[in-house]
Amino acid sequence: MTFIITEPCIGVCDTACVDVCPVDCIHFDVDEKDAGQKMKEMKAADPNVDLEKLQLFIDPEECIDCAACEPECPVEAIFPEDEVPDVWKDFIKMNYEAFGQEAP
Amino acid sequence: MSNKKKKTAGKPQVTISPKDYKGKVNPDWCVGCGDFGVLNAFQKACSELGLPSHKILVVSGIGCSSNFPGFFNSYGMHTLHGRPLPVATGAKLANHELTVIVTAGDGDGYGIGGNHFTHTARRNIDLTYLVMNNQIYGLTTGQISPTSRMGMKTKSTPYGSVELPVNPLTLAIMGGATFVARAYSSEGSYFVNLIKQAIQHKGFSFIDIFSPCVTYNHENTHTFFKQRIKHLEDEGHDPTDWKTACEKAMIWGDEIYTGLFLQNTERRTLEQLEPILDKGGPLAHRSLGLTEAQSSKIIEKLM
Ligand SMILES: Cc1ncc(C[n+]2csc(CCOP(=O)(O)OP(=O)(O)O)c2C)c(N)n1
Ligand code: SF4
Ligand code: SF4
Ligand code: SF4
Ligand SMILES: [Mg+2]
Numbered sequence: 072m073t074f075i076i077t078e079p080c081i082g083v084c085d086t087a088c089v090d091v092c093p094v095d096c097i098h099f100d101v102d103e104k105d106a107g108q109k110m111k112e113m114k115a116a117d118p119n120v121d122l123e124k125l126q127l128f129i130d131p132e133e134c135i136d137c138a139a140c141e142p143e144c145p146v147e148a149i150f151p152e153d154e155v156p157d158v159w160k161d162f163i164k165m166n167y168e169a170f171g172q173e174a175p
Numbered sequence: 176m177s178n179k180k181k182k183t184a185g186k187p188q189v190t191i192s193p194k195d196y197k198g199k200v201n202p203d204w205c206v207g208c209g210d211f212g213v214l215n216a217f218q219k220a221c222s223e224l225g226l227p228s229h230k231i232l233v234v235s236g237i238g239c240s241s242n243f244p245g246f247f248n249s250y251g252m253h254t255l256h257g258r259p260l261p262v263a264t265g266a267k268l269a270n271h272e273l274t275v276i277v278t279a280g281d282g283d284g285y286g287i288g289g290n291h292f293t294h295t296a297r298r299n300i301d302l303t304y305l306v307m308n309n310q311i312y313g314l315t316t317g318q319i320s321p322t323s324r325m326g327m328k329t330k331s332t333p334y335g336s337v338e339l340p341v342n343p344l345t346l347a348i349m350g351g352a353t354f355v356a357r358a359y360s361s362e363g364s365y366f367v368n369l370i371k372q373a374i375q376h377k378g379f380s381f382i383d384i385f386s387p388c389v390t391y392n393h394e395n396t397h398t399f400f401k402q403r404i405k406h407l408e409d410e411g412h413d414p415t416d417w418k419t420a421c422e423k424a425m426i427w428g429d430e431i432y433t434g435l436f437l438q439n440t441e442r443r444t445l446e447q448l449e450p451i452l453d454k455g456g457p458l459a460h461r462s463l464g465l466t467e468a469q470s471s472k473i474i475e476k477l478m
Contacts, residue, residue: 093397135215139207
């Protein structure tokens, strides 16, 4: 299993989840596996940076299902994989594919 | 079991997915508890070793960490506080073809069960002992444990603990364990590899695992370990050198080592030395050699 970040994160990218993840598996730059640091730097450099289409992703292979991120998210974007609301089911696939992994 | 073939570049072919080991019950640990990392790494290790659920037995004591077998899909036993090692020893002797894993907490394993620890180590029985060490009694809501720091303030020590903590690694090394390691629950593949090595080791294998209690131990947190953990391998440590292993195990400060401290592949295991187990397969599969009347008589006498 894994946790999945869904639509409400888009454009918000608050990174509160990143700070509590014990295995640093929540990324903005999925290739560099930046643990959200690049998003933080972008925001620090320009607080008004355009985040319109951006969001963070959880690496399904590394997530340990500890649920620490879920209550931290100010926009309730994070769900356990099997509780993702129907309207955001696409995000499961997107999340896996972001890391080149096959969605179940 | 789905037995899916998974293709992941560069990794060995996995035939049983980590998800196949998911138990019927979801863990009830607090969000962020280190024990999630242990369960996850253990599932990955079993998957990478291709161990089918019906060949694994997980035995635990009592504690948050000891709820482990309930969350893992295999044979399991949730025993008495401090007693998983003797129960597992019995199970292993009865069926030495099973992979027997023992999961415990620091209170369970080093406190009330401390005596069993040294005796199981010196017997060198082929068990894998995973102790989730959070330096506190979690389940009973935050009292000092045998690994709590001297001076640590808890519910049971409002003025600070006045006891010296035990060092589980030197205890295991001196006790005669043939595989002694330390890990941190969030170390991903490094931790998975240690568990795999421990399971593959023939003899008593022990991993002391820092598994932070996010609710009752506000000193030994994830951040505390992330800032301090160093890998023994990077120091070129030789796991046959028990003296250096003890020295490295005693280091506790800005640097704390994880990795394989000691391994002895020469000593034979209890099962190998026990003449009864020499031929004829596991005891559990052998005929008792009693008639039904004789066995009923024994059962009657015992009831
Ligand atoms: C014989 C006995 N004594 C005391 C208890 C109460 N008790 C339950 S769990 C526990 C300590 C648990 O600490 P630990 O083993 O470190 O596990 P954790 O909850 O921290 O994972 C104690 C003292 C008990 N259940 N049985
Ligand atoms: S998931 Fe929530 S907490 Fe995490 S970055 Fe997105 S909006 Fe922020
Ligand atoms: S569930 Fe835990 S491990 Fe997974 S992304 Fe959230 S905080 Fe990280
Ligand atoms: S009390 Fe501590 S050890 Fe128990 S589940 Fe919560 S965080 Fe984990
Ligand atoms: Mg404990």
